[in-house]
Amino acid sequence: MAATPKIAIIGSGLGGLSASIHLALAGAKVTVYEQNPNPGGKAGEFQENGFRFDTGPSLLTMPFVLKEIFESAGKNINDYLTLNKLSNLCKYFYPDGSILNAYSDINEFANEIDRTSGDTVGQVRRYFRYCRRIYETAAGLFLFRDFRDPANFFSLPALRTLFLIHRIDPFRTMHGANTSFFSDPRIVQLFDRYATYNGSNPYEAPATLNIIQHVEYALGGYTVTGGIYEVPKSLTKLAKGSGVTFSFNTKIDRIIYRNKSVTAIKTGDRTESYHAIISNVDAGFTYKHLLQNESGKDARRYFKQDPSSSALVFYWGVKGTFNRLEMHNIFFSKNYKTEFDSIFNKHSCPGDPTVYVYISSRINTSDAPPGYENWFVMINTPPDTGQNWDAEIQRMRKIILEKLSSILRTNIGSKIVYERVLSPVSIQQHTGSLGGSLYGISSNSRYSAFLRQPISSRDYRGLYFCGGSTHPGGGIPLVLLSGKLAAAKIMNDYKIGK
Numbered sequence: 001m002a003a004t005p006k007i008a009i010i011g012s013g014l015g016g017l018s019a020s021i022h023l024a025l026a027g028a029k030v031t032v033y034e035q036n037p038n039p040g041g042k043a044g045e046f047q048e049n050g051f052r053f054d055t056g057p058s059l060l061t062m063p064f065v066l067k068e069i070f071e072s073a074g075k076n077i078n079d080y081l082t083l084n085k086l087s088n089l090c091k092y093f094y095p096d097g098s099i100l101n102a103y104s105d106i107n108e109f110a111n112e113i114d115r116t117s118g119d120t121v122g123q124v125r126r127y128f129r130y131c132r133r134i135y136e137t138a139a140g141l142f143l144f145r146d147f148r149d150p151a152n153f154f155s156l157p158a159l160r161t162l163f164l165i166h167r168i169d170p171f172r173t174m175h176g177a178n179t180s181f182f183s184d185p186r187i188v189q190l191f192d193r194y195a196t197y198n199g200s201n202p203y204e205a206p207a208t209l210n211i212i213q214h215v216e217y218a219l220g221g222y223t224v225t226g227g228i229y230e231v232p233k234s235l236t237k238l239a240k241g242s243g244v245t246f247s248f249n250t251k252i253d254r255i256i257y258r259n260k261s262v263t264a265i266k267t268g269d270r271t272e273s274y275h276a277i278i279s280n281v282d283a284g285f286t287y288k289h290l291l292q293n294e295s296g297k298d299a300r301r302y303f304k305q306d307p308s309s310s311a312l313v314f315y316w317g318v319k320g321t322f323n324r325l326e327m328h329n330i331f332f333s334k335n336y337k338t339e340f341d342s343i344f345n346k347h348s349c350p351g352d353p354t355v356y357v358y359i360s361s362r363i364n365t366s367d368a369p370p371g372y373e374n375w376f377v378m379i380n381t382p383p384d385t386g387q388n389w390d391a392e393i394q395r396m397r398k399i400i401l402e403k404l405s406s407i408l409r410t411n412i413g414s415k416i417v418y419e420r421v422l423s424p425v426s427i428q429q430h431t432g433s434l435g436g437s438l439y440g441i442s443s444n445s446r447y448s449a450f451l452r453q454p455i456s457s458r459d460y461r462g463l464y465f466c467g468g469s470t471h472p473g474g475g476i477p478l479v480l481l482s483g484k485l486a487a488a489k490i491m492n493d494y495k496i497g498k
């Protein structure tokens, strides 16, 4: 292609930011259109009444993926971000009153499990060897490559992975595999919880998802000085420095196509032509609203799948300092199976939810006034299918407060001095994720990796996808990888930087 290719990216989520940097560095002319005044999408922040909150992600994993983006621009991540490895990844509170600390050091964690449960150090070590094996077998093909691209799918590494398919344990459920390693139901529940990292149900999702435990414990879980929002902020700075143009407060209404080729984007009464377009918006939303066409092969396949879960988040400014809590805390439900049945089969909020409490002011002291803490309190919910969310918010608020007050032996409701709520409906409004599903389709099927939206559209020439609903999946490192894969595909298709 002779002229410098013009690329539009719809959305400045982490996937869109990653794609923009890689493409600009290769020499493309890149414009990012973002409906909100700020970048980051789900990884946003807000400040009010002396409190600062990260709106979405609270834990960073696979930091090397982020580091590599800075390196590709010839920069050092340490000049932009301070990452802190957590020694205690999460404190778990069980309904029977027992408590378990998930230390990131696997030996320390194994000793903690041995001390507090019916399972042993040896079982934990064996389990983490198994999780590592899944990562070592699957990551190269399923995370770091666009395996749906025939050039990759029919390559030697792909054939090797397919030959070793039994090592990634796709034929058992996560729960089934975890019960084969552990006898104490509390330990099984702890490891089943990792299905929620991509909005799935451990009683249905393939055991391959046990790869996540290797990522979190062996590769490490991190927090960021200043809050997770520093990640999109620093990537936006890097993108601008690499030549990317940003158009904030610009909602794209339509992607224009002719003869199955995308040609332009439309915002208000303005139409801009582009050689290629990346949608960083949820794939379902892209089909329904931006293309207004759900009849293509990718779209039809996409809408046949179950959506991933959504969330209710209460952002609470709380008076007092709660020394029993860590930065990340989980208060488990009594019956995990019933909880997931509610979310995925009954499409209603669970009567006894598992509650996650993240307190960033534990490390970033300026996130709350002295003597106060900023609590991010989240439960998993179904996506919006017309439930009465005002009523659900009130119902869940009461249940959560009763649970936390009983375990922490203090009336938490009376300590709340500030409150804001994020629901599946507001997640869709703020980020465009259909029904507020956090990660596109769920991974409840063993074929989900093959059913996810591919990086490059098979229905429209010039249309590409990145972000949580796209290959390789949701979560900070994976959406950063999806942006890189989308950029690489465009560079190859348009001979950019060659």
Ligand SMILES: Cc1cc2nc3c(=O)[nH]c(=O)nc-3n(C[C@H](O)[C@H](O)[C@H](O)COP(=O)(O)OP(=O)(O)OC[C@H]3O[C@@H](n4cnc5c(N)ncnc54)[C@H](O)[C@@H]3O)c2cc1C
Binding pocket: 010, 011, 012, 013, 014, 015, 016, 033, 034, 035, 036, 039, 040, 041, 042, 043, 055, 056, 057, 058, 059, 060, 061, 250, 251, 252, 253, 280, 281, 282, 311, 313, 378, 427, 430, 431, 432, 433, 438, 466, 467, 468, 469, 474, 475, 476, 477, 479
């Ligand atoms: C409550 C919550 C907790 C989470 N916890 C974690 C965690 O601890 N660790 C982790 O790794 N991940 C976590 N995640 C997931 C992680 O945040 C996401 O996977 C990731 O940030 C999504 O990035 P994305 O690239 O898909 O873009 P998104 O964040 O989905 O952004 C899409 C962007 O597109 C914009 N947009 C949409 N429609 C339009 C339009 N028509 N025109 C212009 N712009 C548009 C939106 O405004 C948005 O900025 C969490 C998510 C949530 C919501």
